[in-house]
Amino acid sequence: MSRKSSSVTIRDVAQKAGVSPATVSRYLNDSAPISPEVAERIQQVMSDLQYVPSAAARQLATQKSRAIGVLLTDLDSVFFPPLISGIESIVQQEGYNLLVASRWVGNGVDAQLPIGPHNADGLIVFPGSLTDDEILKLHQAGFPVVLIYQSSPEGSNIPSVTVWNKRATRELIDHLIEVHHRRSIVFVRGPADNEDSQRRELGYQESLEVHGIAYNPNLIISGEYNRNDAYQAMSKFLENGHPDFDAVFTGNDDSAIGVMNALNEKGLRIPDDISVVGFDDLELSAFLTPPLTTVNAPTEGVGKTAAQYLFKLLASQEVEPVTLLSTQIVIRRSCGCSE
Amino acid sequence: MSRKSSSVTIRDVAQKAGVSPATVSRYLNDSAPISPEVAERIQQVMSDLQYVPSAAARQLATQKSRAIGVLLTDLDSVFFPPLISGIESIVQQEGYNLLVASRWVGNGVDAQLPIGPHNADGLIVFPGSLTDDEILKLHQAGFPVVLIYQSSPEGSNIPSVTVWNKRATRELIDHLIEVHHRRSIVFVRGPADNEDSQRRELGYQESLEVHGIAYNPNLIISGEYNRNDAYQAMSKFLENGHPDFDAVFTGNDDSAIGVMNALNEKGLRIPDDISVVGFDDLELSAFLTPPLTTVNAPTEGVGKTAAQYLFKLLASQEVEPVTLLSTQIVIRRSCGCSE
DNA sequence: TTGTACGCGTTATCAC
DNA sequence: GTGATAACGCGTACAA
Numbered sequence: 132m133s134r135k136s137s138s139v140t141i142r143d144v145a146q147k148a149g150v151s152p153a154t155v156s157r158y159l160n161d162s163a164p165i166s167p168e169v170a171e172r173i174q175q176v177m178s179d180l181q182y183v184p185s186a187a188a189r190q191l192a193t194q195k196s197r198a199i200g201v202l203l204t205d206l207d208s209v210f211f212p213p214l215i216s217g218i219e220s221i222v223q224q225e226g227y228n229l230l231v232a233s234r235w236v237g238n239g240v241d242a243q244l245p246i247g248p249h250n251a252d253g254l255i256v257f258p259g260s261l262t263d264d265e266i267l268k269l270h271q272a273g274f275p276v277v278l279i280y281q282s283s284p285e286g287s288n289i290p291s292v293t294v295w296n297k298r299a300t301r302e303l304i305d306h307l308i309e310v311h312h313r314r315s316i317v318f319v320r321g322p323a324d325n326e327d328s329q330r331r332e333l334g335y336q337e338s339l340e341v342h343g344i345a346y347n348p349n350l351i352i353s354g355e356y357n358r359n360d361a362y363q364a365m366s367k368f369l370e371n372g373h374p375d376f377d378a379v380f381t382g383n384d385d386s387a388i389g390v391m392n393a394l395n396e397k398g399l400r401i402p403d404d405i406s407v408v409g410f411d412d413l414e415l416s417a418f419l420t421p422p423l424t425t426v427n428a429p430t431e432g433v434g435k436t437a438a439q440y441l442f443k444l445l446a447s448q449e450v451e452p453v454t455l456l457s458t459q460i461v462i463r464r465s466c467g468c469s470e
Numbered sequence: 471m472s473r474k475s476s477s478v479t480i481r482d483v484a485q486k487a488g489v490s491p492a493t494v495s496r497y498l499n500d501s502a503p504i505s506p507e508v509a510e511r512i513q514q515v516m517s518d519l520q521y522v523p524s525a526a527a528r529q530l531a532t533q534k535s536r537a538i539g540v541l542l543t544d545l546d547s548v549f550f551p552p553l554i555s556g557i558e559s560i561v562q563q564e565g566y567n568l569l570v571a572s573r574w575v576g577n578g579v580d581a582q583l584p585i586g587p588h589n590a591d592g593l594i595v596f597p598g599s600l601t602d603d604e605i606l607k608l609h610q611a612g613f614p615v616v617l618i619y620q621s622s623p624e625g626s627n628i629p630s631v632t633v634w635n636k637r638a639t640r641e642l643i644d645h646l647i648e649v650h651h652r653r654s655i656v657f658v659r660g661p662a663d664n665e666d667s668q669r670r671e672l673g674y675q676e677s678l679e680v681h682g683i684a685y686n687p688n689l690i691i692s693g694e695y696n697r698n699d700a701y702q703a704m705s706k707f708l709e710n711g712h713p714d715f716d717a718v719f720t721g722n723d724d725s726a727i728g729v730m731n732a733l734n735e736k737g738l739r740i741p742d743d744i745s746v747v748g749f750d751d752l753e754l755s756a757f758l759t760p761p762l763t764t765v766n767a768p769t770e771g772v773g774k775t776a777a778q779y780l781f782k783l784l785a786s787q788e789v790e791p792v793t794l795l796s797t798q799i800v801i802r803r804s805c806g807c808s809e
Numbered sequence: 810t811t812g813t814a815c816g817c818g819t820t821a822t823c824a825c
Numbered sequence: 826g827t828g829a830t831a832a833c834g835c836g837t838a839c840a841a
Contacts, residue, residue, distance in 0.1 A: 140834055151812045156836060166810060183582070186589040187529030188834030191817045196526065198569075198589075206555040207770070209548050209754065216545040219572055228589055230537075231570045233558055243522060250525040250537075250567055358757055388757045395759060415548065418697055418727045420734060420759040431546070479818055490828045495820060505826060527818030530833045812841080822831080 139180045148176040159184060199253045199441055200230035200246030202260040208357065209385060209413055210430065214279075217434025218255060225442055227252075234260045248274050253441045255279060255434075258325060275444035277437045280327055282453065290450045292436045296327050296410075299426040299458040300334025303408055304380060306424075306460065308342050311467040313378035313406055315347070319364060319390060321356040321382040328356070328382045331410060335380060349374050354386045362389030369397050378406035378466075384413045384425055391419065391465070402467040412461055422463035429456050478519045487515040498523060525567075538592045538780055539569035539585030541599040547696065548724060548752055549769065553618075556773025557594060564781055566591075573599045587613050592780045594618060594773075597664065614783035616776045619666055621792065629789045631775045635666050635749075638765040638797040639673025642747055643719060645763075645799065647681050650806040652717035652745055654686070658703060658729060660695040660721040667695070667721045670749060674719060688713050693725045701728030708736050717745035717805075723752045723764055730758065730804070741806040751800055761802035768795050 141159075145152040150169055157163040158173045176182075190196050201218055203211060215231065222229045232245035236259060244265070246254055253275035256266065263284035270276050270289050278291035307313040318335050321328030332351075339346055352368050354361035361381060379394075381387040387409035391401055399405050401421060409416065412427035433456060440450045462468050480498075484491040489508055496502045497512045515521075529535050540557055542550060554570065561568045571584035575598055583604070585593055592614035595605065602623035609615050609628050617630035646652040657674050660667030671690075678685055691707050693700035700720060718733075720726040726748035730740055738744050740760060748755065751766035772795060779789045801807050 141836095142834080152835075153813080153837080154811060157811085160836080162836080164810070169810085183586070183588045185530070185834050187526050187535065188817090189836080190526035191524070191530050191819090192834080192836040194817075206558055207551045207753075209551065212546045212548065212550055215570070216572070219545055219570065223571065223584060228584070229570050231554070231558065231568050232562065233555070245562060245567070247522065249522040358754070362757075388754060391759075392757050414546075415697070415727060415754065418701075418731050420730070480820095481818080491819080492821090492829080493827060496827085499820080501820080503826070508826085524818050527833090528820075530835090531818080531820040533833075810841105813839085815836105815838090817835090819833085820831105821833105823829085825826100825828080 139182050141182070141184065144173065144176050144180060144182050147180065148172045196228075196250060196252050197226070198228035198230050198251045199255070199438070200232065200251040201255040201257070202244075202246055203231070203233050203257045204235045204259040206231070206233045209415065210383075210411065213414070213431040214434040217431035217436075218438045219434075221435055221438035221442065236260065236262050248272065252445055253277070255437045255441060256281070259322075275441055277441045277444070277450075279433055279437050280325075282326060288452050290440050290444070290452055290454075292433055292440065292454045292456065293327065294428045294433065294456045295458045296330035297334040297337070299428075299460055300331045300380075300410065301338050303410075303424075303426055303460050304335050304338035305342075306462070307378050307380070307406055307408065307466060308338065308344070311378070311402075311406055314342075314344055315350065315374065315376040316378040316380055317350045317352065317368070317376045319352050319354045319361055319379060319381040319386050321354065321386075323353070325356065331380075331382055347374060350376060354382065354389070356383050356386055358385050358389035358392075360389070361386035362393050365390045365393035366396070369393060369399075376405070378408070381407065381409045384409040384411040384416045384423060387416075387423055387425070387465075388419065391423075402465050406467050407465045417463065419465070421465045424463045424466035424468065425461055426458050427461050428458045432456050478521050480521070480523065483512065483515050483519060483521050486519065487511045535567075535589060535591050536565070537567035537569055537590045538594070538777070539571065539590040540594040540596070541583075541585055542570070542572050542596045543574045543598040545570070545572045548754070549722075549750070552753070552770040553773040556770035556775075557777045558773075560774050560777035560781065566781075575599065575601050587611065591784055592616070594776045594780060595620070598661075614780055616780045616783070616789075618772055618776050621665060627791050629779050629783070629791055629793075631772055631779065631793045631795065632666065633767045633772065633795045634797045635669035636673040636676070638767075638799055639670045639719075639749065640677050642749075642763075642765055642799050643674050643677035644681075645801070646717050646719070646745055646747065646805060647677065647683070650717070650741075650745055653681075653683055654689065654713065654715040655717040655719055656689045656691065656707070656715045658691050658693045658700055658718060658720040658725050660693065660725075662692070664695065670721050686713060689715060693721065693728070695722050695725060697724050697728035697731075699728070700725035701732050704729045704732035705735070708732060708738075715744070717747070720746065720748045723748040723750040723755045723762060726755075726762055726764070726804075727758065730762075741804050745806050746804045756802065758804070760804045763802045763805035763807065764800055765797050766800050767797045771795050 141152045145155045255277050258281040280293045282291050283289040352364045354364045409425040412425045416423040443450050480491045484494045594616050597620040619632045622628040691703045693703045720729050748764040751764045755762040782789050
C-alpha cells in the first residue's frame with residue numbers, strides 16, 4: 132500500500148510484455164483464455180518486476196475485499212487461540228485475509244464498527260461484541276454474518292455454530308453423582324446472558340432432578356467465565372457461611388483454575404474433599420494438578436466450521452441455520468477417578 | 471465491501487447535503503476548514519444515510535491501507551493472547567485495522583506473503599514467520615517492519631523489541647542457589663535458534679559460574695517452548711539414567727507446565743524434592759500448583775510497544791533500533807519459598 | 810484471443 | 826470556504 136514499495140502496476144507489466152492491461156488481468160484471474168506464449172511472457176515479466184496486484188484497486192473494482200473478520204470481546208483469554216487458529220486455517224486456505232478486532236458492548240459503544248461492510252466481506256461474531264440490533268442490521272443489509280456460541284436474535288435466522296452444552300453437562304454431573312456419590316454440587320455459572328452457561332445450567336439441573344436431588348439455589352455462584360472472577364467468587368463463597376458441598380462444576384475450565392486455587396488456599400483437597408469438574412477442555416486442563424475432568428468442546432472446530440459457513444455464504448450457498456458440534460466428557464482425576 | 475450492503479457513497483451524501491463530494495471529504499478528514507453550518511448538514515446526512523467510507527477507495531486514493539499486520543507462527547499458544555491484545559489496543563486507538571496471519575518458515579514456504587505491502591502499511595513479525603531474506607527484502611523496499619523477540623538480521627537495523635532475558639534469569643538462578651541451596655539445576659531450553667532462549671541460557675551459565683558451580687551439559691535438555699514437548703523431554707530425561715538434580719529452570723512458563731506434570735508423575739514433589747522456575751509469567755502461572763516462581767515478562771507491553779513503533783515508522787519518526795523491556799522475578803512457591 | 814474505454818469511491822490539485 | 830476534475834490500479838463490458 133505504500134507508494135515507494137510496490138509502485139509496479141498492471142500497466143507496467145502489460146507494457147513490458149507487449150500486451151494490454153486487460154490481458155494481464157485475464158491471466159491473473161484466468162477470467163478468459165489467453166495464448167500460451169503470451170501467458171508465459173506475462174508470467175516472466177511479472178516475476179521480473181516482482182509485481183503484486185494492489186488489493187485496494189482490486190477491491191474497488193470487484194467490490195470484494197477478500198477479507199473476513201472476527202469480532203471478539205477481550206482478546207486476552209486462553210479460550211481464543213484455538214478458535215482463532217481454526218478460523219485462520221480456513222481463511223488462509225481460501226486465500227483471504229483475516230481481520231481481528233475486539234469490542235465490548237458492555238461499555239456502551241455506538242461508534243462505527245471496527246469490522247463491517249466497509250472493510251470485509253463477512254464477519255464471525257462472538258457473544259458480547261455486537262448488540263442484537265447491530266447483528267440484525269448487518270444481516271438485513273445483506274452482509275454475511277456467522278454467529279458463534281450464540282443463537283440468532285429473535286425472529287432472524289442467521290447461521291450460528293456452537294457446541295452441545297446440555298447433553299455433556301448432564302453426563303458429567305451424572306458421573307459425579309453416580310460414580311463419586313456427590314450430592315451437593317456447586318455450579319459456578321458464567322455471565323448471566325451467556326447462552327452456553329444457561330444451557331449448561333439446564334444440564335446440571337436435569338441431572339439433579341433425575342437423581343432426586345433437590346435444586347439448591349444457594350449452591351449457585353456467579354463467575355464471569357474467567358479464572359480471576361471465579362477465584363473471587365469461590366473465595367467469597369467459602370468465607371461466608373455456606374451450605375455443605377462436595378463438588379464444584381465450573382461453567383468452563385478457565386473458571387476451574389480459579390476455583391481450584393481458592394479451594395487449595397482453604398486447605399480443601401481436590402478431589403478427596405471436593406470434586407471439581409469444568410467445561411471446554413483447554414489444552415492446559417490436562418496439566419493442572421490434579422488433571423481436570425471436563426467436557427471436551429471442539430473450540431478449534433467451531434472456528435473452522437464458522438469460517439467454512441461464512442465462505443459458503445460468500446458463495447451464495449445454503450448453510451444450516453444452527454449447528455451444534457458434539458462434545459464429550461473426558462474423565463481425569465479432579466473428579467475423584469484415579470486415572 | 472459488498473455491493474448490496476453499503477452502496478451509499480460520498481456522492482450521495484454530498485448531493486443530499488447540497489455540497490460537493492470534495493467538501494464531504496474535507497469534513498471527513500478535516501483536511502481543510504469548512505463552515506459550521508455545512509459541517510452540521512453533512513454530519514446530519516451522514517448519520518441519516520448511515521454512510522461509511524469505503525476502505526478500498528480510500529486506500530486507492532491515499533496509497534495507505536490503514537491496516538497493519540502481525541505475522542505469527544502458530545496461533546494456538548497461550549503466549550499470544552496478551553501479545554495480540556497489546557497490539558490490537560494500539561491499532562484500534564489509531565483507527566487502524568489489524569490483520570493476523572500464521573506462517574511457519576520451517577515447512578519451506580515461498581509463496582506470496584499473507585501480509586505485505588499489498589494489503590498493509592506495516593508489519594510486526596514474530597520469530598519463525600519470515601526468513602531473514604524476506605525481512606530484509608521488505609525493509610529494503612521501504613516497508614515498515616518491527617521485529618519482536620528477535621534482533622535485526624546481520625547488517626541491517628530494523629527496530630526490534632523484546633525483553634531483558636539475561637539479567638532476570640541470572641537473578642532467578644541466583645535465588646535458587648543462594649536461598650534454596652540448589653546446585654544441580656536442569657535447564658530446559660527452547661528452540662535452538664531462539665534468541666531469547668539463548669540469552670536465558672547465558673544468564674543461567676553466568677549465575678552458575680559466579681557461584682562456582684560447574685556447567686554440566688548433561689543437565690541441559692531441549693523442549694520447544696511448549697508444554698507437550700517439554701513434558702516429553704522431561705519424561706525421557708527422568709527415564710534414562712540422568713545426573714542428580716534438585717531444580718529445573720524451564721525456558722518459559724508453558725514448558726514449566728509440562729515439566730511439572732512429568733515430575734509429578736514420577737512422584738517427585740515440587741518444590742520439596744525439586745524446585746521449578748520458569749520465564750514469562752503467564753496469567754495462569756500464579757494458578758498452577760504450586761504457584762510458579764518465574765520472571766514476569768511484559769508480553770502485552772511488547773505488543774503495545776511494537777505497535778507504537780510501527781505507527782512511529784508510519785509517521786516517519788525515529789525509532790530506537792533495539793529496545794529491551796524490563797523483566798523482574800516473581801517469587802511464588804514452586805522454588806521452595808513459602809509465599 | 811486480444812485491445813479500448815469506462816467505472817469502482819475516494820482524495821488531491823487546482824481554480825474560484 | 827468551496828467546487829470541478831484528475832488521478833489511484835484494477836476488472837470488465839464491448840468491440841475487433
